Amino acid sequence: MEKLLDLARSLSSDQFGERGLAEVRNIEQEFVEVITFTPADEIVAVLHTVLDEDWMGLPVWARNLAYRMACLQRPDDVALLREAATDLRNFGPDWNEIAAALNERAESLEKDQD
DSSP: OHHHHHHHHHHHOTTGGGSOHHHHHHHHHHHHHHHHTSOHHHHHHHHHHHHHHOTTTSOHHHHHHHHHHHHHHOTTOHHHHHHHHHHHHHTOSTTHHHHHHHHHHHHHHHHHHO
């Protein structure tokens, strides 16, 4: 989890844009590689930590990827689906349809649990 957290903090840093292009690309590539194989619980923990530290700091593409990876691993997690949908709506409207589908899935799962 520490590696992913460090990378997310690097992406969120005010100084991130001041780095050279090669360094920026390396950090972005490493973030993608690490998050691809990180368990959902760790991804969510990192998201909560980084977003609590600076809600707008993490680039939207990194947030979307993180939530997507977590939701793919936990497709029946109602709370996670709703959290991801809310985050997408915060940066929409491009993703409003996807957010609506996530909320519909969450509602369907809840009905099935009752």
